[in-house]
Amino acid sequence: MVDYQYIYDYYFNTPHLIKWVWWVSTILAISILVLAVYLKFIRLSLRKKSNETIKFKSEYEALLIEYLYSGDETGKLTKPQELIVNRIKDSIKTPFKRKLIVSVLFNLMNEVSGEMSDSIKMFYYKTGLIHFAFQRLRSKKWNIIAKGIGELRRFGIDEASHAIAPFINHPKSEVRSETHLYMVNLFLFEGLSFLDNLKVPLSEWIQIQLLETLQKFDNQEICDIRPWLKSENNSVVIFALKLAQIYNQFEVKETLMELLSHENKEIRIEVIDVLAHLYGIEAKEMLKTNFNTLSLEEQISFFKLLEKLVVPDDEPFVEAYLFHKNFEIQLLALKILKEINLDKYMGFTNTSNDKKSLAMVKAVKVL
Amino acid sequence: MDTSSVKIILQILHYLFFGYTFAAILSYIILSFISSKETIEYIKKRSFVNYKDILSSTMSPSITIIAPAYNESLNIVENVRSLLSNHYVNYNVVIVNDGSKDDSLERLIQAYDLEKVPYIVNEKITTKPLREGIFKSKNPAFEKLMVVDKENGGKADALNMGLNISTSKYVACIDVDCLLLEDALQKMIKPFLEVTDSKVIAAGGVIRIANSCEIRGGKLIDINLPKNLLVQSQILEYLRAFLLGRMAWSRLNGLLVISGAFGIFDKETAIAVGGYDTNTVGEDMEIIVRMRRYMEEKGEKYKVSYIPDPLCWTEAPDTYKVFISQRNRWTRGTIETLRKHRKIGFNPKYGWFGMVSYPYWLIFERLAPIFEAIGLVYFIMLIALQEVRWDFALSFFLLAYLFSVVFSIIALYSEELTFHQYKKKGTGFKLVLLSALEPFLLHPFVLYAAIRGNYDYYFNKKKKWGNMVRKGLGSN
Amino acid sequence: MIKKKIVLAEDNSTLSLLLKFRLEKEGYELFVATDGKEAVDLIENENPDLVLSDIMMPFVSGLEVISHLRNKLNLETPIIVFSSAGQEEMVLKAFNLGANDFMGKPFSPNELVIRIKRLLAK
Numbered sequence: 001m002v003d004y005q006y007i008y009d010y011y012f013n014t015p016h017l018i019k020w021v022w023w024v025s026t027i028l029a030i031s032i033l034v035l036a037v038y039l040k041f042i043r044l045s046l047r048k049k050s051n052e053t054i055k056f057k058s059e060y061e062a063l064l065i066e067y068l069y070s071g072d073e074t075g076k077l078t079k080p081q082e083l084i085v086n087r088i089k090d091s092i093k094t095p096f097k098r099k100l101i102v103s104v105l106f107n108l109m110n111e112v113s114g115e116m117s118d119s120i121k122m123f124y125y126k127t128g129l130i131h132f133a134f135q136r137l138r139s140k141k142w143n144i145i146a147k148g149i150g151e152l153r154r155f156g157i158d159e160a161s162h163a164i165a166p167f168i169n170h171p172k173s174e175v176r177s178e179t180h181l182y183m184v185n186l187f188l189f190e191g192l193s194f195l196d197n198l199k200v201p202l203s204e205w206i207q208i209q210l211l212e213t214l215q216k217f218d219n220q221e222i223c224d225i226r227p228w229l230k231s232e233n234n235s236v237v238i239f240a241l242k243l244a245q246i247y248n249q250f251e252v253k254e255t256l257m258e259l260l261s262h263e264n265k266e267i268r269i270e271v272i273d274v275l276a277h278l279y280g281i282e283a284k285e286m287l288k289t290n291f292n293t294l295s296l297e298e299q300i301s302f303f304k305l306l307e308k309l310v311v312p313d314d315e316p317f318v319e320a321y322l323f324h325k326n327f328e329i330q331l332l333a334l335k336i337l338k339e340i341n342l343d344k345y346m347g348f349t350n351t352s353n354d355k356k357s358l359a360m361v362k363a364v365k366v367l
Numbered sequence: 368m369d370t371s372s373v374k375i376i377l378q379i380l381h382y383l384f385f386g387y388t389f390a391a392i393l394s395y396i397i398l399s400f401i402s403s404k405e406t407i408e409y410i411k412k413r414s415f416v417n418y419k420d421i422l423s424s425t426m427s428p429s430i431t432i433i434a435p436a437y438n439e440s441l442n443i444v445e446n447v448r449s450l451l452s453n454h455y456v457n458y459n460v461v462i463v464n465d466g467s468k469d470d471s472l473e474r475l476i477q478a479y480d481l482e483k484v485p486y487i488v489n490e491k492i493t494t495k496p497l498r499e500g501i502f503k504s505k506n507p508a509f510e511k512l513m514v515v516d517k518e519n520g521g522k523a524d525a526l527n528m529g530l531n532i533s534t535s536k537y538v539a540c541i542d543v544d545c546l547l548l549e550d551a552l553q554k555m556i557k558p559f560l561e562v563t564d565s566k567v568i569a570a571g572g573v574i575r576i577a578n579s580c581e582i583r584g585g586k587l588i589d590i591n592l593p594k595n596l597l598v599q600s601q602i603l604e605y606l607r608a609f610l611l612g613r614m615a616w617s618r619l620n621g622l623l624v625i626s627g628a629f630g631i632f633d634k635e636t637a638i639a640v641g642g643y644d645t646n647t648v649g650e651d652m653e654i655i656v657r658m659r660r661y662m663e664e665k666g667e668k669y670k671v672s673y674i675p676d677p678l679c680w681t682e683a684p685d686t687y688k689v690f691i692s693q694r695n696r697w698t699r700g701t702i703e704t705l706r707k708h709r710k711i712g713f714n715p716k717y718g719w720f721g722m723v724s725y726p727y728w729l730i731f732e733r734l735a736p737i738f739e740a741i742g743l744v745y746f747i748m749l750i751a752l753q754e755v756r757w758d759f760a761l762s763f764f765l766l767a768y769l770f771s772v773v774f775s776i777i778a779l780y781s782e783e784l785t786f787h788q789y790k791k792k793g794t795g796f797k798l799v800l801l802s803a804l805e806p807f808l809l810h811p812f813v814l815y816a817a818i819r820g821n822y823d824y825y826f827n828k829k830k831k832w833g834n835m836v837r838k839g840l841g842s843n
Numbered sequence: 844m845i846k847k848k849i850v851l852a853e854d855n856s857t858l859s860l861l862l863k864f865r866l867e868k869e870g871y872e873l874f875v876a877t878d879g880k881e882a883v884d885l886i887e888n889e890n891p892d893l894v895l896s897d898i899m900m901p902f903v904s905g906l907e908v909i910s911h912l913r914n915k916l917n918l919e920t921p922i923i924v925f926s927s928a929g930q931e932e933m934v935l936k937a938f939n940l941g942a943n944d945f946m947g948k949p950f951s952p953n954e955l956v957i958r959i960k961r962l963l964a965k
Contacts, residue, residue: 032773047792146415211426425932454899506910507936
């Protein structure tokens with residue numbers, strides 16, 4: 001009793017600040033204990049989950065392989081296949097198991113084609129996994145919607161296009177990107193129609209993904225990319241330029257020449273690179289005449305173009321820049337001269353008086 | 368001076384001291400909240416990103432990995448192999464052998480079938496010259512590798528040489544003995560490619576501690592908690608700093624430092640500011656500050672990003688001597704950088720960077736050890752004068768201690784919920800215990816190293832300049 | 844009749860299980876490795892009649908496996924490599940190093956079996 005009295009007195013006599021300090025300390029100490037215990041609990045459940053994942057993963061893999069190899073040519077489910085499907089139908093009610101099965105299916109979808117992948121798709125339908133994906137589209141959370149769209153894309157579910165189309169204008173860019181990817185996966189170049197009216201910029205990340213998707217499908221007719229080259233949206237122009245390069249769109253050379261005077265420098269540089277790829281000889285002449293008005297980066301790109309498209313007539317032009325103060329231009333000029341007029345080039349190795357340039361000339365000799 | 372004014376001064380000092388501590392703790396709480404929000408958003412975004420698309424795309428931008436090496440001959444062949452096995456498509460590796468006195472070059476030539484090639488270096492940044500020259504492999508399997516042998520000039524100088532040589536858009540500057548995970552490049556390049564209205568000039572990643580982890584042939588096989596308590600404490604400290612601090616600063620776009628062990632930069636910007644500064648021991652922090660300053664002065668929107676995924680694993684000091692030497696160097700680096708760019712501090716012209724980031728680093732990172740040391744000295748004086756109210760002192764120390772433990776546990780908590788790297792049984796308990804011990808195991812030495820760093824910076828000229836030559840990683 | 848041995852180097856566990864099942868049904872003996880180093884060890888120990896390898900593998904890549912087989916071990920064992928779409932450069936390198944055939948992913952397991960039979964018939 002005496003002890004309590006002492007603490008009691010002490011408590012009332014200390015200044016407010018110290019009281020406050022003791023209280024906060026007590027709260028912290030209790031929270032620490034609680035958190036520590038909870039941490040242990042989290043770790044335990046994570047460990048358990050990871051063991052289960054391994055166990056179930058190999059089980060599902062084996063089931064899936066069995067399913068794939070017990071099919072017949074009729075395209076209908078065989079008895080053993082039906083059994084497996086029913087077993088899975090039960091399992092997928094648990095979200096954890098469902099995720100696992102979907103990931104096992106993914107692993108395979110990416111790697112095999114032909115009747116194997118059709119078989120997998122059939123599996124996806126028959127087990128009812130497709131319904132869960134559709135359910136995700138109705139979620140309020142943006143990342144769930146995006147996941148749903150992604151899943152439907154990977155399994156090539158065409159029927160979902162009506163359900164997914166509204167998401168083209170979703171406020172979150174990740175959802176819009178997934179929608180674009182889905183459309184392109186489904187409709188290839190037609191799926192790119194959203195570019196016509198796109199007001200927001202297209203990030204390089206999504207551009208690469210779109211291009212990769214398009215490349216997966218061979219033998220397609222690329223649509224007219226001219227409207228996109230003339231777009232007000234600069235990222236759309238850049239994307240169209242990439243398309244022009246990859247799909248060798250010689251038809252659009254004239255539009256590209258117009259773009260050489262676009263207000264955005266990055267676009268102008270990119271256009272020169274694409275023209276180099278498309279053998280734009282006319283552009284070469286135009287750029288030669290305007291050379292001094294170009295920015296440094298454009299000049300460097302032009303020399304790269306020249307390297308590809310050089311003809312002996314360009315010699316006087318190239319000579320003028322052999323000792324240009326910019327390293328890259330000088331290097332390219334020297335390389336080009338070596339290509340078109342070896343004798344003159346060798347002449348320089350002996351006569352140049354600028355030490356640095358001499359070193360460069362000598363080095364290029366060996367390249 | 369009469370006693371009443373001394374008493375008043377002491378009172379003011381008291382309040383200043385408490386105010387500072389209170390502000391520091393408040394800032395940690397705010398940063399923790401922001402960090403957790405940012406980490407959750409990152410995890411959400413990451414859950415459906417298919418990195419495989421970007422990794423196999425030939426249209427993904429080119430990255431050059433620059434790895435300076437000095438006297439690393441023991442492990443260099445394995446380290447290079449690890450760097451070459453990254454799953455990104457468009458990248459190359461430049462190993463800059465910074466005037467090593469050992470047989471690093473010979474080992475590399477033998478292991479990777481290298482031959483000397485003629486090459487002209489575009490000297491955009493002045494560096495020490497080449498020594499043996501530039502080497503590439505005759506074997507197409509190692510086509511991505513280039514070894515540059517140059518005169519010794521220090522880590523910053525070697526990195527600058529790499530910047531000169533690279534023809535890629537982005538460069539990844541890395542310590543050669545860092546283990547980079549296979550998908551590190553594609554995860555780190557994402558911020559650069561995702562932005563549409565600003566420019567990402569640099570991205571940094573989490574550095575995880577590899578001590579006692581099983582690494583075979585450049586591959587991370589198994590993650591273990593080391594037995595060494597000093598290293599364990601550092602693990603905890605890193606978790607706190609990265610998960611609770613850096614994520615927040617990234618969101619606020621106020622990140623001032625990217626670890627020198629692994630960071631990706633926009634090459635053009637790095638060269639525009641003149642590359643790394645060879646006159647500082649904190650070159651990793653200094654270049655970020657200089658790049659930020661450059662962008663602020665240009666008036667362009669930019670960002671320094673941060674990726675919380677464990678992507679890079681490296682060895683941490685396991686003896687107190689090496690540890691103190693490392694922290695001493697970090698302190699001097701911080702002081703040097705802050706001093707070199709003091710024009711930015713409290714300068715509205717530099718926006719958020721000048722008015723929030725810089726002051727925060729100055730007051731709560733650079734000056735913290737000084738205030739703490741003054742506080743300690745004051746406390747000791749009080750003891751000597753027998754003026755101490757022991758129950759007050761105890762209550763405050765207890766509070767400070769408990770706050771530290773709580774932050775550590777929260778860091779552990781967020782680690783479990785996000786990346787959960789330490790899976791083994793019993794590790795959880797050990798880490799919780801560590802949270803209780805760490806303030807005693809680590810903090811006093813950090814404080815000592817910081818004070819020593821301040822002393823060395825101002826008074827020890829020899830040390831100030833003597834650290835330009837990079838030692839082998841053992842003594843770092 | 845002795846079964847022909849095939850070493851498969853593939854880090855995707857589902858795919859390697861699929862291929863193992865299929866190829867064992869065709870009468871081959873399969874050894875599966877999950878990375879290049881394991882693959883090289885298996886090759887040295889089992890002396891297979893054919894090697895199937897993914898190019899993109901942890902630690903030791905498929906390209907290094909080919910290089911090791913052709914240059915260090917000096918073996919003429921037929922090699923088929925798989926690669927994900929878009930890795931043209933890698934495929935060319937694989938051929939230069941001595942691979943006999945390649946299949947881009949996604950591929951048809953049926954076609955793979957045909958190509959294996961063709962290479963083993965020589």
